[in-house]
Amino acid sequence: MKPLRVVVWGENTHEHKNAAVAAIYPQGMHAAIAAGVRDLLPSAEVSTATLQEPDHGLTAERLAKTDVLTWWGHMAHDQVDEKIVDRVQQRVLEGMGLIVLHSAHYAKIFRRLMGTTCSLRWREAGERERLWVCNPGHPIARGLDRYFELPHEEMYGEPFAIPAPDEQVFISWFEGGEVFRSGCCWHRGNGKVFYFRPGHETYPTYFDPNVRRVIANAVEWARPQGQWAGVDQSPNEKVPPEPLGRSQ
Amino acid sequence: MKPLRVVVWGENTHEHKNAAVAAIYPQGMHAAIAAGVRDLLPSAEVSTATLQEPDHGLTAERLAKTDVLTWWGHMAHDQVDEKIVDRVQQRVLEGMGLIVLHSAHYAKIFRRLMGTTCSLRWREAGERERLWVCNPGHPIARGLDRYFELPHEEMYGEPFAIPAPDEQVFISWFEGGEVFRSGCCWHRGNGKVFYFRPGHETYPTYFDPNVRRVIANAVEWARPQGQWAGVDQSPNEKVPPEPLGRSQ
Amino acid sequence: MKPLRVVVWGENTHEHKNAAVAAIYPQGMHAAIAAGVRDLLPSAEVSTATLQEPDHGLTAERLAKTDVLTWWGHMAHDQVDEKIVDRVQQRVLEGMGLIVLHSAHYAKIFRRLMGTTCSLRWREAGERERLWVCNPGHPIARGLDRYFELPHEEMYGEPFAIPAPDEQVFISWFEGGEVFRSGCCWHRGNGKVFYFRPGHETYPTYFDPNVRRVIANAVEWARPQGQWAGVDQSPNEKVPPEPLGRSQ
Amino acid sequence: MKPLRVVVWGENTHEHKNAAVAAIYPQGMHAAIAAGVRDLLPSAEVSTATLQEPDHGLTAERLAKTDVLTWWGHMAHDQVDEKIVDRVQQRVLEGMGLIVLHSAHYAKIFRRLMGTTCSLRWREAGERERLWVCNPGHPIARGLDRYFELPHEEMYGEPFAIPAPDEQVFISWFEGGEVFRSGCCWHRGNGKVFYFRPGHETYPTYFDPNVRRVIANAVEWARPQGQWAGVDQSPNEKVPPEPLGRSQ
Numbered sequence: 001m002k003p004l005r006v007v008v009w010g011e012n013t014h015e016h017k018n019a020a021v022a023a024i025y026p027q028g029m030h031a032a033i034a035a036g037v038r039d040l041l042p043s044a045e046v047s048t049a050t051l052q053e054p055d056h057g058l059t060a061e062r063l064a065k066t067d068v069l070t071w072w073g074h075m076a077h078d079q080v081d082e083k084i085v086d087r088v089q090q091r092v093l094e095g096m097g098l099i100v101l102h103s104a105h106y107a108k109i110f111r112r113l114m115g116t117t118c119s120l121r122w123r124e125a126g127e128r129e130r131l132w133v134c135n136p137g138h139p140i141a142r143g144l145d146r147y148f149e150l151p152h153e154e155m156y157g158e159p160f161a162i163p164a165p166d167e168q169v170f171i172s173w174f175e176g177g178e179v180f181r182s183g184c185c186w187h188r189g190n191g192k193v194f195y196f197r198p199g200h201e202t203y204p205t206y207f208d209p210n211v212r213r214v215i216a217n218a219v220e221w222a223r224p225q226g227q228w229a230g231v232d233q234s235p236n237e238k239v240p241p242e243p244l245g246r247s248q
Numbered sequence: 249m250k251p252l253r254v255v256v257w258g259e260n261t262h263e264h265k266n267a268a269v270a271a272i273y274p275q276g277m278h279a280a281i282a283a284g285v286r287d288l289l290p291s292a293e294v295s296t297a298t299l300q301e302p303d304h305g306l307t308a309e310r311l312a313k314t315d316v317l318t319w320w321g322h323m324a325h326d327q328v329d330e331k332i333v334d335r336v337q338q339r340v341l342e343g344m345g346l347i348v349l350h351s352a353h354y355a356k357i358f359r360r361l362m363g364t365t366c367s368l369r370w371r372e373a374g375e376r377e378r379l380w381v382c383n384p385g386h387p388i389a390r391g392l393d394r395y396f397e398l399p400h401e402e403m404y405g406e407p408f409a410i411p412a413p414d415e416q417v418f419i420s421w422f423e424g425g426e427v428f429r430s431g432c433c434w435h436r437g438n439g440k441v442f443y444f445r446p447g448h449e450t451y452p453t454y455f456d457p458n459v460r461r462v463i464a465n466a467v468e469w470a471r472p473q474g475q476w477a478g479v480d481q482s483p484n485e486k487v488p489p490e491p492l493g494r495s496q
Numbered sequence: 497m498k499p500l501r502v503v504v505w506g507e508n509t510h511e512h513k514n515a516a517v518a519a520i521y522p523q524g525m526h527a528a529i530a531a532g533v534r535d536l537l538p539s540a541e542v543s544t545a546t547l548q549e550p551d552h553g554l555t556a557e558r559l560a561k562t563d564v565l566t567w568w569g570h571m572a573h574d575q576v577d578e579k580i581v582d583r584v585q586q587r588v589l590e591g592m593g594l595i596v597l598h599s600a601h602y603a604k605i606f607r608r609l610m611g612t613t614c615s616l617r618w619r620e621a622g623e624r625e626r627l628w629v630c631n632p633g634h635p636i637a638r639g640l641d642r643y644f645e646l647p648h649e650e651m652y653g654e655p656f657a658i659p660a661p662d663e664q665v666f667i668s669w670f671e672g673g674e675v676f677r678s679g680c681c682w683h684r685g686n687g688k689v690f691y692f693r694p695g696h697e698t699y700p701t702y703f704d705p706n707v708r709r710v711i712a713n714a715v716e717w718a719r720p721q722g723q724w725a726g727v728d729q730s731p732n733e734k735v736p737p738e739p740l741g742r743s744q
Numbered sequence: 745m746k747p748l749r750v751v752v753w754g755e756n757t758h759e760h761k762n763a764a765v766a767a768i769y770p771q772g773m774h775a776a777i778a779a780g781v782r783d784l785l786p787s788a789e790v791s792t793a794t795l796q797e798p799d800h801g802l803t804a805e806r807l808a809k810t811d812v813l814t815w816w817g818h819m820a821h822d823q824v825d826e827k828i829v830d831r832v833q834q835r836v837l838e839g840m841g842l843i844v845l846h847s848a849h850y851a852k853i854f855r856r857l858m859g860t861t862c863s864l865r866w867r868e869a870g871e872r873e874r875l876w877v878c879n880p881g882h883p884i885a886r887g888l889d890r891y892f893e894l895p896h897e898e899m900y901g902e903p904f905a906i907p908a909p910d911e912q913v914f915i916s917w918f919e920g921g922e923v924f925r926s927g928c929c930w931h932r933g934n935g936k937v938f939y940f941r942p943g944h945e946t947y948p949t950y951f952d953p954n955v956r957r958v959i960a961n962a963v964e965w966a967r968p969q970g971q972w973a974g975v976d977q978s979p980n981e982k983v984p985p986e987p988l989g990r991s992q
Contacts, residue, residue: 424984
């Protein structure tokens with residue numbers, strides 16, 4: 001099997017504006033996420049891209065060679081160029097996997113693929129989150145116990161304004177009393193999409209071994225198994241397979 | 249609109265074997281559930297049926313005139329005759345609504361319609377359950393706040409071995425640290441199925457105003473909107489609509 | 497039950513540029529569609545709106561009082577203001593029904609709600625279409641036989657680039673040898689969406705009794721059963737239901 | 745990656761009662777199906793099992809070592825022991841793939857997993873079938889053109905009484921005027937299920953290169969990616985993760 005080509009996209013903003021975030025993620029959050037994937041999937045070719053690069057680091061050429069894209073964004077969703085969103089959407093529909101992380105529930109690309117607002121309730125109180133596995137045999141849950149915990153995270157609560165997931169992998173319990181569909185799978189066109197909740201910028205969540213395990217598992221799960229070429233085309237079929245007018 | 253014809257089915261066993269249950273539900277759990285539906289849907293024609301009646305109270309004639317059936321069972325799932333399960337299943341596929349309550353996750357009819365084991369984790373510790381609404385506009389959530397609580401309930405925890413719900417209406421948070429998909433909708437054939445978690449026999453859950461509201465809302469939601477006659481038939485269409493052999 | 501408030505939206509362009517279309521639909525296609533709904537749902541309040549009106553006839557005030565919106569468009573999809581699309585999308589997510597007709601598979605609002613390109617194959621050859629009913633008890637198929645035919649229609653063929661429908665009501669057989677998922681249901685937020693294939697502008701499809709029956713049935717099926725207020729809001733829940741830090 | 749262990753199950757009845765079937769499939773239909781899989785997936789370990797063997801060839805030990813099971817049956821569905829159906833169902837829920845072929849739409853195991861009657865319309869007239877690809881990038885459609893034909897097949901027509909498929913891979917057009925959802929994917933528990941329509945016993949369908957391609961692709965697609973152990977167990981969790989009674 002060919003090496004999996006993974007691009008870890010990071011908004012790369014909080015790291016430069018908030019000393020606390022920079023202290024946790026001195027190389028940027030994307031670097032930590034990429035390190036986790038590299039560590040667990042040593043045969044994968046993992047690179048990073050950020051908002052600040054030309055084309056946000058996502059040229060058509062690069063996306064054409066990307067198997068799975070992970071996406072973390074928060075304060076700068078609006079700065080993502082609609083043309084790049086178009087490009088990423090088309091690649092997902094063709095078959096590229098997309099892993100949407102935490103506050104990227106509000107990323108243009110995720111809202112675009114879901115068709116809904118993807119709104120939710122939230123609270124920054126550093127509370128405990130426990131993620132329960134809804135399908136212990138699912139490839140994204142491989143290697144996990146029946147639940148795992150993060151000692152300090154932002155809370156996300158229902159209602160989460162998404163279409164019904166094709167598969168539910170995790171649901172979170174929060175110390176403060178809320179619940180959340182924290183690991184959700186969908187198909188869009190020929191691509192697989194996974195939303196994974198944890199990852200607030202002020203906590204070292206992307207160093208957590210279980211979180212890293214989930215992201216690596218999801219990257220493998222989302223590997224393309226084919227390509228839908230021309231998913232944006234509506235061809236005019238001038239000649240029908242059958243002769244017309246035969247039974248009239 | 250014609251009056252809704254509702255049958256509330258009860259296993260009617262714990263009430264006769266456990267004094268604590270009998271004290272809470274002196275007329276049987278089914279009587280309490282039926283009273284709640286009657287109270288909130290005064291125009292509905294609500295009756296009850298129990299395991300002990302001939303045909304478990306579910307003759308073909310009666311089912312043919314039933315719009316929505318609610319089902320509570322627990323210790324005597326095995327005593328439900330397979331022929332009655334066949335009959336109920338056929339009516340659901342034709343269009344009858346089915347509301348599956350609490351321990352009926354293991355009822356033959358629910359497992360039959362889901363195709364899965366419907367297993368889950370559980371604990372009887374009288375702990376607090378909080379049910380969160382995942383879609384505040386859903387007809388089954390009508391009249392509820394963003395969540396409601398039950399002070400003492402049995403815990404049910406994930407993984408809940410069900411096919412992915414078509415719609416998720418409630419997810420429960422438990423005091424002891426678990427979560428559960430506690431309100432789930434599916435279509436099977438032409439019928440609507442709703443699973444609703446609360447209702448352990450040793451607590452007065454079916455007198456709770458929010459629980460009664462949910463059950464009444466679900467009964468209305470599951471109202472048949474048509475009938476798929478012959479859903480169990482595979483007719484031989486001897487004469488095709490189009491002449492054969494034309495293009496050969 | 498309150499009268500259903502229906503708005504029939506028409507692009508209203510072909511009727512003014514193509515004499516053949518104007519001859520079939522002298523009052524516009526939207527007028528014919530609206531007449532069909534009025535005829536079959538006499539208690540409904542049916543009005544029309546067109547692209548050329550201010551706000552395309554879809555002010556926030558009007559949409560707030562609309563239960564179900566039907567949408568036909570083709571050559572002028574690009575002229576539909578993104579802000580109006582935002583507004584319609586929000587109302588669907590809140591609970592308004594949306595019936596998407598024929599070439600509106602490429603309407604901005606449909607693509608927005610699906611998250612996919614909604615591309616397909618097509619051919620204008622005036623060929624025969626036969627629409628098969630996949631669920632004879634479904635409310636949208638009420639009053640139909642097991643299939644119905646249109647003598648002359650544009651062909652639409654698979655692959656239709658949509659997410660898997662929640663319910664499949666019709667599949668079309670074409671004389672020229674193609675098939676198409678021609679009646680598809682989805683939930684998006686609290687709203688119901690139905691796509692219905694027939695309706696090319698050069699044929700009198702919207703005078704066909706079966707087509708009118710399907711549209712009227714779909715309008716009734718899509719009736720809102722509640723409203724998800726604030727579906728676009730992500731509230732900050734500063735005070736948790738449970739005290740934090742208890743178990744640390 | 746470990747070799748895929750495939751068991752091709754055949755009812756093995758028509759071959760012994762109908763000389764025409766025996767002439768086409770002298771070694772049995774299962775042998776032809778297995779030969780196709782072996783040819784296209786040379787690294788797979790492919791064996792066959794039939795109704796007539798003890799345990800129908802499906803002992804617990806063998807199923808435990810089976811990754812994907814294909815199933816063809818027709819006249820003897822009733823002779824399949826319920827205990828073997830239980831066993832196969834459990835293995836699917838744990839993660840084993842299941843490929844259901846043609847008349848096995850009425851096999852106990854398929855009806856069990858779907859929860860519906862799986863009824864349909866049919867006609868034996870040796871008519872032409874054209875199978876259209878609904879997702880050209882889907883792994884099950886790998887290597888196919890946009891459609892392929894079988895010159896003579898039994899017709900299956902809608903309505904097909906199944907739950908809405910998670911993914912639609914093929915829809916068939918029939919010469920006689922019908923349509924059918926002929927390639928459908930579902931998840932049940934941790935297992936993948938694919939239904940594939942063609943394969944009437946009186947035609948050499950299982951020698952057709954496209955049909956063989958689809959079956960081999962489906963076998964690969966259905967490969968388990970993990971195991972849900974204990975999917976039939978409902979454990980009593982006596983000790984909760986959180987202390988109870990804290991906030992009372």
